[in-house]
Amino acid sequence: xxxxxxxxxxxxxxxxxxxxxxxxxxxxxxxxxxxxxxxxxxxxxxxxxxxxxxxxxxxxxxxxxxxxxxxxxxxxxxxxxxxxxxxxxxxxxxxxxxxxxxxxxxxxxxxxxxxxxxxxxxxxxxxxxxxxxxxxxxxxxxxxxxxxxxxxxxxxxxxxxxxxxxxxxxxxxxxxxxxxxxxxxxxxxxxxxxxxxxxxxxxxxxxxxxxxxxxxxxxxxxxxxxxxxxxxxxxxxxxxxxxxxxxxxxxxxxxxxxxxxxxxxxxxxxxxxxxxxxxxxxxxxxxxxxxxxxxxxxxxxxxxxxxxxxxxxxxxxxxxxxxxxxxxxxxxxxxxxxxxxxxxxxxxxxxxxxxxxxxxxxxxxxxxxxxxxxxxxxxxxxxxxxxxxxxxxxxxxxxxxxxxxxxxxxxxxxxxxxxxxxxxxxxxxxxxxxxxxxxxxxxxxxxxxxxxxxxxxxxxxxxxxxxxxxxxxxxxxxxxxxxxxxxxxxxxxxxxxxxxxxxxxxxxxxxxxxxxxxxxxxxxxxxxxxxxxxxxxxxxxxxxxxxxxxxxxxxxxxxxxxxxxxxxxxxxxxxxxxxxxxxxxxxxxxxxxxxxxxxxxxxxxxxxxxxxxxxxxxxxxxxxxxxxxxxxxxxxxxxxxxxxxxxxxxxxxxxxxxxxx
Numbered sequence: 001x002x003x004x005x006x007x008x009x010x011x012x013x014x015x016x017x018x019x020x021x022x023x024x025x026x027x028x029x030x031x032x033x034x035x036x037x038x039x040x041x042x043x044x045x046x047x048x049x050x051x052x053x054x055x056x057x058x059x060x061x062x063x064x065x066x067x068x069x070x071x072x073x074x075x076x077x078x079x080x081x082x083x084x085x086x087x088x089x090x091x092x093x094x095x096x097x098x099x100x101x102x103x104x105x106x107x108x109x110x111x112x113x114x115x116x117x118x119x120x121x122x123x124x125x126x127x128x129x130x131x132x133x134x135x136x137x138x139x140x141x142x143x144x145x146x147x148x149x150x151x152x153x154x155x156x157x158x159x160x161x162x163x164x165x166x167x168x169x170x171x172x173x174x175x176x177x178x179x180x181x182x183x184x185x186x187x188x189x190x191x192x193x194x195x196x197x198x199x200x201x202x203x204x205x206x207x208x209x210x211x212x213x214x215x216x217x218x219x220x221x222x223x224x225x226x227x228x229x230x231x232x233x234x235x236x237x238x239x240x241x242x243x244x245x246x247x248x249x250x251x252x253x254x255x256x257x258x259x260x261x262x263x264x265x266x267x268x269x270x271x272x273x274x275x276x277x278x279x280x281x282x283x284x285x286x287x288x289x290x291x292x293x294x295x296x297x298x299x300x301x302x303x304x305x306x307x308x309x310x311x312x313x314x315x316x317x318x319x320x321x322x323x324x325x326x327x328x329x330x331x332x333x334x335x336x337x338x339x340x341x342x343x344x345x346x347x348x349x350x351x352x353x354x355x356x357x358x359x360x361x362x363x364x365x366x367x368x369x370x371x372x373x374x375x376x377x378x379x380x381x382x383x384x385x386x387x388x389x390x391x392x393x394x395x396x397x398x399x400x401x402x403x404x405x406x407x408x409x410x411x412x413x414x415x416x417x418x419x420x421x422x423x424x425x426x427x428x429x430x431x432x433x434x435x436x437x438x439x440x441x442x443x444x445x446x447x448x449x450x451x452x453x454x455x456x457x458x459x460x461x462x463x464x465x466x467x468x469x470x471x472x473x474x475x476x477x478x479x480x481x482x483x484x485x486x487x488x489x490x491x492x493x494x495x496x497x498x499x500x501x502x503x504x505x506x507x508x509x510x511x512x513x514x515x516x517x518x519x520x521x522x523x524x525x526x527x528x529x530x531x532x533x534x535x536x537x538x539x540x541x542x543x544x545x546x547x548x549x550x551x552x553x554x555x556x557x558x559x560x561x562x563x564x565x566x567x568x569x570x571x572x573x574x575x576x577x578x579x580x581x582x583x584x585x586x587x588x589x590x591x592x593x594x595x596x597x598x599x600x601x602x603x604x605x606x607x608x609x610x611x612x613x614x615x616x617x618x619x620x621x622x623x624x625x626x627x628x629x630x631x632x633x634x635x636x637x638x639x640x641x642x643x644x645x646x647x648x649x650x651x652x653x654x655x656x657x658x659x660x661x
Contacts, residue, residue: 014040017069019103027099033058038211040066043187048205051189053213059189060096063157067131068097070154073106076128078148080155081180083136083173085163087113087284088291089311093159094133107131112148114138115284122147136164136172143179153180161190161197162330163310170196177204192330223340226374227350227360235323235351235548236264238376240271242321242349243301245377245385250294250316252338253303256324257524260550264323265303275301278308306331312338322350324548325359329366349374353547355499383441390431390440498532498544500576504568506539511563516543519562524553535576542576 010031011024032040035053042049043066053059067080084090094111101107110129112121114137121138125147132139132148142148156177158164164173177186177200186205190197201208228238239253255261258279265277276290276299287308293299295314302309306326320339326332332350340346350371352360364371377385397405412426505511513534520543521528532544557569 011065014065015044016040016065020065020068020100023100023102026102029061032061035059035211035213036062036065038213039063039187039209042209043067043185044069046185048185048208049187049211050201050205050208051187051211051213052193053189053191053211059159060093061100063159063187063189064093064097064100067155067157068101068104068107071101071104071107071130073104073130075130075152077152078129078132078150079152080131080157081139081150081153081176082131082133082157082159083139083164083176084133084159084311085135085167085169086307086310087111087115087135088287088308089160090133090135091288092311092313094131097131097133109133112138112142113284136169136176139176140172143176150176150180153184155185155187156180158186158188158190158200160310161188161200162192162194163334165194165196166330167307170200174200174204191333221369222344223336223346223348225336225348225350225369225371227352227371228374228376229357230351230353236267238351239321239323240268240273241377241382243268243273244382246319246347248300248347249318250314251301251319251321252309252312252317252335253301253321253323254309254326254335255303255305256546256548257526257550257553258305259552259556260324260548261303261305261308263550263552265301268301268303273301274299275303277303279305280307282308306335309338310334313341314338315341315344317341317346318344319347319349322348324546325350325352325356329363332363333367355547379444386440499547499549500572501543501545501569502572503541503543503562504539505562505565506537506541508539509563509565511536511541511565515562516541519560519567520545520557523557523560524549535579537579542572 011021011029014032014037016024035051036058039049039051039062043063051059051062063082071079082090082093084093090111090113094109097107097109101109108124108127108129109131110121110124110133112132112134114135121142125142139148143150158173161173164170186208188197188201188205188208230238243251253264253275255264258281261277261279265275268275276293278287278290290299290302291312291314294302294316297316302312303323304312317339320336322332322335326335336346336348339348350360350363360371412423415421415426416423503516505516513536516534517528517531520526520531524545526546530546533542534544535542554569554571557567560567
C-alpha cells in the first residue's frame, strides 16, 4: 500500500492495535502525516529506519506508535529507549507516549534528564519502566551507577540526531549505542543529515529504510513570516507596542542568552504583561511550571533560549518573536516551528538590526520563502487598541452579575443628587480613578525630521556634465608628481553580524585566543562558534561578539580573569586602530625580523611616520605605557594569582611571544 493510500485510509490501515487506535481517536487524529505513513509500516515489520523530516511533522508518533504496538507490559524492564537532545523534548516525548498509551493497562514511561533529582528517577526505575526517554548525559550517569539496565532493550530511537550533534552529545550517543544489545531495532530521525549523522546510521543501523520527507520550503507555509528592521525606537519599546496591537493567544520570544531572557521577561512583567523566562540556568521544576502555566492560560509569554524551548508543543502558541536574530538558519527553522503546529496558522516575527541584513537574506535563501517587512505600530494604532480594550472591559462588567452592581448604582445615584453632576462626568471620574496615574493613551510619535535639500550638484542638477571624450589619456596617468597625496580611506570592517569589544589583556600577558574564547563562552553562556575575530595587541585585544549583548552579561565579564588579568570589557566604537608596526631598535621585539631599512625609497617620499596609539615609542617597537607590575624579562612565576582566573595554557612555563635564540 502506498503512502498516499495510507494517508487516505487513516491509521486503521496501519495494523495498529485497538487500544492505540482508540487513543488516536480520543485526541482527534484521523490520518497519518507523510513521515508517519512512510515509517510506521517498516518499523512494525522490525526494520531499522532513517527518517529525515523537518520539525513539527509528527516524528514522535511515527516512532512511538510502533514501539507501543509491540510493548509487553508484563515485563518490568526497559524495552525501548528514546534519546533526545534536551530535557524539554524528553518531557514532551514522554507525555506523547502517555497519551498514545492511554488504553494500555500497566504501561509505564519514564523521562530521565539532568536538572531533576535522582530520587524520582530511581523510584521510577525500581517500579519498572517499559520505555525510557532520556538525555544522553543523565543516562550515562545512570549506566555508570548501574541503575539502568539496557540488556533487554528491543528498540532504540535517536530523536533530532542533528541537534544532539550540534550540542556536542554525539560521543555520548555512540557510547550508549555500544552498551545496547546488537539485535535491537534502531530508528534515527533528523531534520538534516550531516556526514557525522550519516556515519552513525551506517555504523549502528542494519540495512535501514531511508525515508526523506521533502518540503517545498524549509518552513511551514501556514506560518506568516515578517521582519522589522530595528531603527528609531528600541527593541523593548517595539515589542511592547507589538504586544498591544497583535492579536495573539500564547507567544514565545527568543533571546540569544540566558541573562537576556530573564532581563526581557522582567521588563515585560514591569509593563504589566504575563511573561516568564525559561533557560538552562532556571531550575527544572520552575521551567516545567512556567510551561504548564502557558498551557493553562495563566501565562501568555515565554521568553526562552533556543535550547530551553526545544521540543515545546503548546497549542496556545500563536506567535513566535525572534527578539534576537538566531545564529543560523537551522535555529530559525526550529524556533518558528513552535507555532503553526498540527495545521494551525501561526505568526513569526523577526527583529533585524541593519548589520544583520545578511543573516536575513541567508534565512530567505535557505527557507526559499520571502520574509515580508513590517512597520511597528504607531502611537495612534496603539491608542486605538487601548480604547477598544477599555470599552471591552466596560462590556465585561455590564454583562456580569447584575447584583454586584446594585450597590454602585445606589452610590452613583446618591452622588448625582447631592452634587448635581451629570452621569457622564461621574463615569469619566470613575474611569480616571480606575486608570490611576498611568496614562490611558501614549503620547503621539514625534514628527520625522525634514530631509535636507539636495545640493546643487546632485544627480538631477549636475554642474558640469562630463562627456566621455574629456577623460584624460591613460598614458598620462603616471605623471603624478605634482599631485598631492590623498589620504587613504580608513579600514572598514565588513562583518555584519558582530560588534567589536576591547578587552584589557594582550601579548604581554601571554594570552592565547583559546583563553579568550573559553572565558567568554563559559561566563556569557555563548557557544564558541558565535565568538568572532580576535585581534590580540600588545597590552589589549579586540574581540567580535554578537550584537545586543545584555548589560548584565557585560558587567559580569568586566571582572572575569584571563591570563592573570581582568577582562575589563568595553564596547569599541568606530574602526579598529591599525596595529603598531614592529621596528628594529634594540628592544625585546627586535630579534627575528628582516634587515629591511625603514627609510627605503618610496618614490621620493620621506620615511613613513609610525602609526597607531604607541607612535611615541616606535623607536624601539615598544609602547611607553606598561601594564602595572610588569617588568620585561622578570620572573613572574611567584606572582600571586587570584582564584578562579582563566590562565593561559603556558601558565608557569610559557614562553614570551618572541625569544632570542
